[in-house]
Amino acid sequence: MNPRTLVRLEGALVGIGATALYVLQGRSLLLFLALILVPDLSMAGYLHSTRVGAASYNAVHTYLGPGVLAAAGVLAAVDLAFGVALVWTAHIGADRLFGFGLKYADREFGDTHVQQL
Incomplete structure (x- = not known):
């Protein structure tokens, strides 16, 4: 399997996993x-x-951002922070699934690290 497909499948796994955890914890779908x-x-x-x-x-x-937010939420017992981190993680996973990756400062918006794989 080529690296681009692997990155997209990883994104799907992370996005679906974060969303499932959010839902299974009974969190607000409206907030999501x-x-x-x-x-x-x-x-x-x-x-x-x-x-x-x-x-x-x-x-x-x-x-990195949602990982730090999730850890801080757990350590400080701020449940909302953990929930927001799950939504943020789900967003990034969905982006990767659909081929949206990190951007290059000297290239067009659509030319991302996923396209370079």
């Missing part, structure tokens, strides 16, 4: 729907420049 596209607000950086857009998009489209 309200938050699922929030990470895409980071695309507003492209209004300034490709470099700023890529940096802002990449900052919120890696698993």
Whole structure:
């Protein structure tokens, strides 16, 4: 199997897994729907420049942010933080499934790390 397909399958697994965990914990579906596209607000950086857009998009489209938020939520016993981290993780997983990857500062928006695989 080629790497691009593997990245997409990983995205599917992560996105479905995070969503399933969110639902199985009995969390608010309304909150899920309200938050699922929030990470895409980071695309507003492209209004300034490709470099700023890529940096802002990449900052919120890696698993680092939701991983840190989930850990902080668990350690500080802030359940909402863990729930938000699950939604954020589901968003990133769905992006990878559909071929949206991390951006390059010197390339078009659609030219991502997934296309380079």
